[in-house]
Amino acid sequence: MKSSRLRFRLIAEDGSARCAWLETAHGRVQTPAFMPVATIGVVKSVDPAELRSVGAELLLGNAYHLWLRPGPTVVEKAGGLARFTGWNGPMLTDSGGFQVFSLGSLVRVTPEGALFKSHLDGSLRFLSPEDCMTIQRQLGADLVMPLDVCPPADAPEEELRQAVNLSVEWARRSLACPLAEHQHLFAIVQGGVDRDLRVQCAQELMAEDFAGFAVGGLAVGESKEAMYRTVQLMADILPADRPRYLMGVGDPWDLLVCVGLGMDLFDSVLPTRNGRHGTVWTAEGKLNLHGAALAEDYQPLDGTCDCPACTGYTRAYLRHLFRVGDSLGWRLASLHNLRFLFRLLEGARQAIKEGRYDEYVAGWRDVLQQPGGARVPGRG
Amino acid sequence: MKSSRLRFRLIAEDGSARCAWLETAHGRVQTPAFMPVATIGVVKSVDPAELRSVGAELLLGNAYHLWLRPGPTVVEKAGGLARFTGWNGPMLTDSGGFQVFSLGSLVRVTPEGALFKSHLDGSLRFLSPEDCMTIQRQLGADLVMPLDVCPPADAPEEELRQAVNLSVEWARRSLACPLAEHQHLFAIVQGGVDRDLRVQCAQELMAEDFAGFAVGGLAVGESKEAMYRTVQLMADILPADRPRYLMGVGDPWDLLVCVGLGMDLFDSVLPTRNGRHGTVWTAEGKLNLHGAALAEDYQPLDGTCDCPACTGYTRAYLRHLFRVGDSLGWRLASLHNLRFLFRLLEGARQAIKEGRYDEYVAGWRDVLQQPGGARVPGRG
Numbered sequence: 001m002k003s004s005r006l007r008f009r010l011i012a013e014d015g016s017a018r019c020a021w022l023e024t025a026h027g028r029v030q031t032p033a034f035m036p037v038a039t040i041g042v043v044k045s046v047d048p049a050e051l052r053s054v055g056a057e058l059l060l061g062n063a064y065h066l067w068l069r070p071g072p073t074v075v076e077k078a079g080g081l082a083r084f085t086g087w088n089g090p091m092l093t094d095s096g097g098f099q100v101f102s103l104g105s106l107v108r109v110t111p112e113g114a115l116f117k118s119h120l121d122g123s124l125r126f127l128s129p130e131d132c133m134t135i136q137r138q139l140g141a142d143l144v145m146p147l148d149v150c151p152p153a154d155a156p157e158e159e160l161r162q163a164v165n166l167s168v169e170w171a172r173r174s175l176a177c178p179l180a181e182h183q184h185l186f187a188i189v190q191g192g193v194d195r196d197l198r199v200q201c202a203q204e205l206m207a208e209d210f211a212g213f214a215v216g217g218l219a220v221g222e223s224k225e226a227m228y229r230t231v232q233l234m235a236d237i238l239p240a241d242r243p244r245y246l247m248g249v250g251d252p253w254d255l256l257v258c259v260g261l262g263m264d265l266f267d268s269v270l271p272t273r274n275g276r277h278g279t280v281w282t283a284e285g286k287l288n289l290h291g292a293a294l295a296e297d298y299q300p301l302d303g304t305c306d307c308p309a310c311t312g313y314t315r316a317y318l319r320h321l322f323r324v325g326d327s328l329g330w331r332l333a334s335l336h337n338l339r340f341l342f343r344l345l346e347g348a349r350q351a352i353k354e355g356r357y358d359e360y361v362a363g364w365r366d367v368l369q370q371p372g373g374a375r376v377p378g379r380g
Numbered sequence: 381m382k383s384s385r386l387r388f389r390l391i392a393e394d395g396s397a398r399c400a401w402l403e404t405a406h407g408r409v410q411t412p413a414f415m416p417v418a419t420i421g422v423v424k425s426v427d428p429a430e431l432r433s434v435g436a437e438l439l440l441g442n443a444y445h446l447w448l449r450p451g452p453t454v455v456e457k458a459g460g461l462a463r464f465t466g467w468n469g470p471m472l473t474d475s476g477g478f479q480v481f482s483l484g485s486l487v488r489v490t491p492e493g494a495l496f497k498s499h500l501d502g503s504l505r506f507l508s509p510e511d512c513m514t515i516q517r518q519l520g521a522d523l524v525m526p527l528d529v530c531p532p533a534d535a536p537e538e539e540l541r542q543a544v545n546l547s548v549e550w551a552r553r554s555l556a557c558p559l560a561e562h563q564h565l566f567a568i569v570q571g572g573v574d575r576d577l578r579v580q581c582a583q584e585l586m587a588e589d590f591a592g593f594a595v596g597g598l599a600v601g602e603s604k605e606a607m608y609r610t611v612q613l614m615a616d617i618l619p620a621d622r623p624r625y626l627m628g629v630g631d632p633w634d635l636l637v638c639v640g641l642g643m644d645l646f647d648s649v650l651p652t653r654n655g656r657h658g659t660v661w662t663a664e665g666k667l668n669l670h671g672a673a674l675a676e677d678y679q680p681l682d683g684t685c686d687c688p689a690c691t692g693y694t695r696a697y698l699r700h701l702f703r704v705g706d707s708l709g710w711r712l713a714s715l716h717n718l719r720f721l722f723r724l725l726e727g728a729r730q731a732i733k734e735g736r737y738d739e740y741v742a743g744w745r746d747v748l749q750q751p752g753g754a755r756v757p758g759r760g
């Protein structure tokens with residue numbers, strides 16, 4: 001069943017970087033956009049009003065996790081994932097292909113689907129691309145991903161090739177599955193950092209009518225050079241009139257680089273996971289909230305930030321929360337890191353609109369780039 | 381050093397129940413009031429704005445815990461506990477006598493103070509009543525409690541008697557310790573459920589100029605009958621023109637009973653601890669959020685409640701949060717239980733003002749009273 005065309009309206013370009021409006025039935029989203037990860041229907045420790053207050057417009061859920069708990073029927077009867085979680089806004093569900101291959105204990109992949117053991121209770125589970133679409137139809141997110149085969153980063157070429165072939169076949173079969181009128185199916189390009197496989201995969205998928213294209217299989221251990229090179233290749237090939245989604249990337253410098261290469265959507269557990277572990281990004285670099293150095297530091301985390309953590313509390317108090325292990329600390333640090341990324345992208349969008357994106361990125365280089373970081377392809 | 385008199389203005393009475401305004405330098409509080417417990421400077425998982433939004437006016441911190449972490453100097457340099465925690469409102473600090481005797485491994489009590497091992501690292505610590513006042517002066521809460529000796533509920537009479545004598549001596553010595561101008565020292569009446577010891581302890585303390593009187597050593601395992609009887613005895617003796625604080629009581633029915641007996645202030649970890657463990661109070665009784673029965677229950681926790689959990693989420697979603705162990709569940713359930721108590725007390729204050737408190741309590745009996753619950757002394 002064909003759903004109506006996803007509206008994706010470019011409003012500014014600067015080099016390969018671009019700004020657009022992505023319009024869903026649950027609201028519109030400015031791109032480049034970062035999606036906080038609500039794997040199992042909650043951005044850990046954070047509530048929807050708080051997410052909105054720091055600038056979130058689009059959330060990501062995970063079909064694999066939600067299939068296991070609470071089950072798609074529970075979510076469907078609640079009126080879909082956006083209503084079930086209280087977010088009531090635009091959402092994307094990842095298929096969970098990555099989770100099947102990383103979390104579960106994989107038993108066998110056949111053209112029919114994947115047989116694996118649940119990471120929760122070890123029970124044997126079978127997931128086909130068609131099952132995955134049924135689950136995501138029930139979850140009801142606006143943007144939907146097909147089940148894909150995700151080999152490890154160091155897989156031999158033959159395994160990568162088979163993964164590409166099966167992922168393409170599964171994506172085609174997913175396209176034939178019914179979705180609700182408001183839902184739109186993306187394709188996921190695989191192929192590791194192999195140039196030929198990436199090109200082949202992208203071209204085969206582009207022959208079909210997908211609403212957008214995701215770049216999967218990156219940020220899984222390859223070098224930054226290889227990742228940036230692959231992103232650039234993808235951005236050069238994938239159609240300009242549809243959203244390009246770089247999966248699993250949330251490092252602030254990587255975001256800036258990949259926006260510069262033409263990517264529109266991003267997701268990662270990095271801001272929230274780092275936050276829960278007491279590491280926050282600031283305008284002056286990373287800060288470790290476990291450090292005794294902060295015991296009597298009564299400054300905000302980041303004097304330039306307007307998030308709840310920075311406007312309401314001192315470093316000393318946040319350090320205390322981490323020391324006593326209170327989840328308010330996890331929440332505040334998660335919100336701060338999310339706000340950091342949203343502000344970074346707000347600045348990026350503004351810079352793109354004003355034709356000074358290179359300059360904007362250069363201004364962040366000293367703070368964000370890892371020592372010995374990779375050269376940005378196509379950039380100075 | 382004498383601080384200025386604490387303002388406590390009675391505005392309504394109904395039988396022994398009363399409503400008053402308690403005025404502190406950080407704001408005023410309507411009594412009867414319940415204090416959420418921020419033992420170590422945070423009401424677990426909840427933030428100050430949320431506490432205020434559900435009706436909190438007065439928070440409790442614990443001198444013993446805050447002495448160990450983060451240390452009173454850290455709090456003092458932050459401008460006091462109210463500022464350090466971001467609460468910026470009225471606070472009371474308990475001395476931690478109860479914690480020294482229950483959490484720590486007590487080594488020796490002498491007239492000088494208590495020698496014990498820290499519950500955190502086993503280090504040997506000594507705390508005198510004077511130390512405890514110094515710590516609380518640094519913490520800067522509006523209301524301050526003296527160090528007291530807290531024997532177990534089943535202690536023999538001689539041990540109870542010694543505890544009373546030492547607690548009275550320590551309270552007198554505490555009165556001689558300097559506090560900041562805005563701080564007010566309460567006394568704590570001990571004596572278990574022994575009528576004579578309670579009367580003796582109260583009379584000796586009432587001979588001194590304390591800002592208010594707390595009833596300690598209850599809700600520690602004695603029968604409800606014995607607890608209510610002791611509370612009634614205390615309410616009959618303690619001066620009517622000062623606040624009466626019943627320590628450690630937070631069961632909703634106990635609150636109603638003890639407000640009826642003339643108590644003004646209460647604290648307990650019950651609403652937040654129960655909430656974190658997935659038990660919530662509702663207008664129809666207790667609800668267990670771990671129950672599979674709620675899996676597809678799309679009602680709010682309590683249809684009569686206006687808290688964030690009830691206005692934003694379904695039972696099914698909250699059950700899901702507890703199933704996956706997310707701290708958002710702990711927070712929402714804590715806020716709901718706090719809101720339940722605050723609404724219960726809002727109703728109580730209104731009923732007292734309108735001279736229908738007995739009727740109000742009777743209306744809650746079927747929902748709140750435990751099966752086989754104790755008869756309310758002095759009530760029908």
